[in-house]
Amino acid sequence: MIDPERQKILDEVYGHIKTVTRLVFLLIAGVVALVYYIINPSILDVKFNTEKSALVAEAEAPLPEYENGIHLATGFKEGENLQLVINNCTSCHSAKMVTQNRATRDGWLTMIRWMQETQNLWDLGDSEPLILDYLAKYYAPEKAGRRQPLTNIDWYELED
């Protein structure tokens, strides 16, 4: 039989040994992790980046810029040089002034010249041919006769 007093002391010693052992293991794990991080520092970036982009997505939640080929903010058709068109053609009048019209490249150029001569439109410089490319491609005349069939008829029952 061990003396109860002695047993108590032994228990305390064993407890200390366990604690120290745990600390040593943690220290070793920490050193290993540190060494790994030094060798391969990008391991932590992945985690931080993910967190950061999730936050940005939540805060800004950008609306889609285009839907069915239409630039939502202006109503323009999606296409090359659109930003030039927006910058130069919507500061005085709305985009609808453009989108409701149809013309050939010559026709669009005539409108630009008219705006320059009478409405204070600036010299478009190198942007002019690019803007004309866009307008002539996406807002060209459609073939039509002297009187078209009625279309888009919304049929309804006529009550007396």
Place this chain on the structure above:
Amino acid sequence: MKSRRNFIKRSSIATLGALIGSRIVFGNNLPKDYVPVILQDGDPYSMFKKHKEMVVLNNKPWNIETLPHLLDDKVTPNEKMFIRNNGLIPEDIDVNKWTLTIDGESVSNPKTYTLQELKTKFPQHTYQLTIECGGNGRKEFNPPAKGNQWEYGAVSCAEWTGVRLADVLKDVGIKGNAVYIGYYGADVHLTGNPEKVVISRGVPMSKVMEDETLIAFKMNGKEIPLAHGYPLRLVAGGWPASVSGKWLKRIAVRNIVHDGPKMESPSYRVPCKPVAPGDKVKDEDMCIIESMPVKSLITYPKTGAMIDKGKTLNIRGHAWAGDLEVSQMEYSIDFGATWKPCKLEKPANRLAWQHFSATVSFPEDGYYEVWARATDSSGSAQPMVLPNWNPKGYLNNACHRIAVKVK
């Protein structure tokens, strides 16, 4: 959009201020229904009190058209009246300080009237006047013409109250060499440049002297709505609406044909002689549009009506003919092969549109188009195809038609 519309509708001046982020100074002096310019980017239906089915063609500047079936009223109410602007609607309108100045080469002593003087010094007259945009129907022209693509709805016939322009000019005293008048309004050029006049058109003295040519301050018995020229507007019925200058500040009596912006070629001009579609026309070969051509609209029923076989269809609408009167109105259900007469009313006064109606029978079931055709007092009728092409797409007075299905 809808909730926003309701929100703005419910807003008082105070909440408008909150919306803008600052108090509106002199908010109490704002005219009723006035919308501060900063809100002109907002919902036009609530700002201008327009019917929800009206079509916005352009939001800078505001151009809004109505649909044929919305024009069924005998006298067009504000909520169904088209808006055609060339510039920005003026802000800071103070009716107490509003004046009209008459000057120009053909006036010896220019004179300025306050609104109150105009209203008290001269006899007031009220007329129903047809005002149609010169470009109404432009959308159908081919090759396409530039500008707002109006379909049918750039026309109205409201009741205007004001004083005769002729009476005012008589009071000022004009010289024998007077040829034309030109108006100037308070609207602002799209560039914001205060030096630039947006539009300044006018009419020759013969039109000036007509009884129905008014300096108007009321529309349908109330103050003119802001978008239609509050507080003062020149109204010359039967001519392109662009001669009826809004937010009227000044009238110049000229000893030449007025040369303000939008009087110059090719604005509001058509080739003096007929040209082939797509032809380039020299500026000097374009002539100023004066009286508008004969035209009509079926305002009931709305296109797309389906009726049962054996039933008749009641149709109605309006017809007008610029300075002239409409003398005959017909309809066809067989694409113009045969025409039958409509009942046609006399105008309420000269230059008012005339109402027509008919009861239509269909021989069998199927798809029909009901076409309407007006003839003016000089014998000219509406064409069934588009009238002759012109570079700016004016004066499309082709017959209107609606689709009908008999089952």
